[in-house]
Amino acid sequence: MHRRYKSPAVVEVVCEFRFVPSEPWDLAVPGLIYDRLRKDLPTRRPVRRLETSDRRQGDQLSHEIRVRPVIRFLSRDEKRFAQVGPDLLSVNHLAPYPGWGEYCPLIESCYSAYGQVANPKGLSRIGLRYINHIEFPEERGNMKQYFQFLPYLGPELPKLYGSFRVGVDFPLGPDNRDVLRLQLGSSKPGEEGRSAVALDLDYYLVQPEAVSTDDALHWVEDAHVALREVFEASITDRLRERLEILEG
Amino acid sequence: MSYYYAGLTEQAVTDPRLALFEFDDSAEDESEEVGPVALPSEAEQTGGVIASGVEWPGAIIGSSLVMELDAQLRALGVLCEFRRPQEVASFLLSNSGLIEMLPLAIVRANSHMQPLRPLQVEIVRDPESEEEWLTFNVEVAGDDEDVLARYGSYVSDWVRLAQWPEVNKIRLSYDATD
Numbered sequence: 507m508h509r510r511y512k513s514p515a516v517v518e519v520v521c522e523f524r525f526v527p528s529e530p531w532d533l534a535v536p537g538l539i540y541d542r543l544r545k546d547l548p549t550r551r552p553v554r555r556l557e558t559s560d561r562r563q564g565d566q567l568s569h570e571i572r573v574r575p576v577i578r579f580l581s582r583d584e585k586r587f588a589q590v591g592p593d594l595l596s597v598n599h600l601a602p603y604p605g606w607g608e609y610c611p612l613i614e615s616c617y618s619a620y621g622q623v624a625n626p627k628g629l630s631r632i633g634l635r636y637i638n639h640i641e642f643p644e645e646r647g648n649m650k651q652y653f654q655f656l657p658y659l660g661p662e663l664p665k666l667y668g669s670f671r672v673g674v675d676f677p678l679g680p681d682n683r684d685v686l687r688l689q690l691g692s693s694k695p696g697e698e699g700r701s702a703v704a705l706d707l708d709y710y711l712v713q714p715e716a717v718s719t720d721d722a723l724h725w726v727e728d729a730h731v732a733l734r735e736v737f738e739a740s741i742t743d744r745l746r747e748r749l750e751i752l753e754g
Numbered sequence: 755m756s757y758y759y760a761g762l763t764e765q766a767v768t769d770p771r772l773a774l775f776e777f778d779d780s781a782e783d784e785s786e787e788v789g790p791v792a793l794p795s796e797a798e799q800t801g802g803v804i805a806s807g808v809e810w811p812g813a814i815i816g817s818s819l820v821m822e823l824d825a826q827l828r829a830l831g832v833l834c835e836f837r838r839p840q841e842v843a844s845f846l847l848s849n850s851g852l853i854e855m856l857p858l859a860i861v862r863a864n865s866h867m868q869p870l871r872p873l874q875v876e877i878v879r880d881p882e883s884e885e886e887w888l889t890f891n892v893e894v895a896g897d898d899e900d901v902l903a904r905y906g907s908y909v910s911d912w913v914r915l916a917q918w919p920e921v922n923k924i925r926l927s928y929d930a931t932d
Contacts, residue, residue, distance in 0.1 A: 518820040553854050555822070584848055589817055596817030600847055637820055696840045708816075 509738065512750035515638035515705070516603035521613045521726060522596040522635070523620070526628035526715060531592035535624050536577040539590055542619035546612070547579035547588055555591075588616045593630075595620045606730055614723060621719065629717055633710035634729040636737065639693055640703050640745070647701035652745040655690055668692070678732060683713040686736055705740065707733050823853055833860050834890075837876035845877050845886060851920050852888070858915060859924045860890070866908035867892045867928060878925075890926045901930040
């Protein structure tokens with residue numbers, strides 16, 4: 507069932523496309539993409555992102571640190587932005603999240619602009635991620651009242667706990683080509699005397715090039731449906747009440 | 755509002771703002787469990803970006819600004835103290851150009867001002883204009899002339915480094931004692 511909420515807990519939604527490296531990155535690409543997006547995302551801001559990653563080749567595990575230059579194209583209120591870099595496009599929306607009906611067209615326009623300019627040869631990764639922050643009025647939160655996904659504590663363990671994190675990867679899609687990573691962890695509440703958690707849902711492609719560039723937006727639509735279903739399955743009616751279901 | 759995971763660090767555990775959670779073991783579900791199955795690590799498959807500042811093995815920043823900021827605020831926690839960190843995070847998300855500048859400003863403030871205690875970072879709001887900015891509050895020792903010279907050298911450095919409007923959104927206030 508498709509529900510919409512008056513007070514959604516989403517603090518950021520990110521749709522990320524990583525493309526198969528092909529030709530050397532043309533420095534003119536970001537400017538040409540900006541020409542196509544400037545009406546909606548008029549502010550240009552170059553940033554350097556520090557990235558680290560682990561990569562295994564045979565028996566060798568290497569740790570890499572690199573600086574990736576990206577350019578952000580932001581809306582005037584900086585709530586919506588695209589990030590463009592070598593073989594990378596992401597489309598982000600910060601809170602307040604307007605819903606899929608408004609966010610999806612933004613993804614489509616950014617993806618289209620990138621495709622027209624950069625002409626990518628393939629996709630190594632696609633991801634759609636919803637990061638939620640949920641606050642509760644009580645200091646001592648009982649997660650079972652709000653979540654269907656939570657830490658399990660055996661009978662011999664103390665029942666009171668502080669910081670926590672739980673996570674699980676669900677293999678999904680044809681031949682398990684996708685993963686939906688569901689994570690729940692304690693977060694800092696905005697005010698003393700309250701409790702808060704972060705619920706992070708990340709649906710991503712794990713088999714490089716299993717989805718063609720032409721099918722990417724269909725994949726994103728399917729990912730959204732899967733994320734919506736898992737989000738609804740992760741929470742209880744009590745939390746739905748807190749998020750305030752919109753009628754119709 | 756806070757956007758980031760509370761870490762399992764000593765600092766996080768002793769943070770009085772962190773709430774406790776209670777495990778309710780009544781009416782346990784007996785439904786069948788299936789799994790786990792072997793899945794490739796995302797980082798191994800795609801060179802995914804690991805959140806270096808997040809103490810959650812495998813936590814991926816990816817292209818998330820919220821997670822990037824989370825990692826940065828954690829890392830900066832060794833250089834300064836954030837007052838009302840949720841407010842700081844919200845402000846930085848609305849002024850994302852400052853995210854990259856903040857570490858540079860903090861390092862320079864520490865270097866020039868030589869504060870007696872870790873500098874405090876907080877949001878200050880002008881009630882009339884509703885303008886907001888980040889303020890570094892520092893306590894320093896020295897006579898007026900010496901402290902003023904240090905402040906002048908910090909400001910010169912910062913103005914040279916930052917551009918408009920970022921330059922005006924990070925300010926420094928000092929309290930000097932002999």
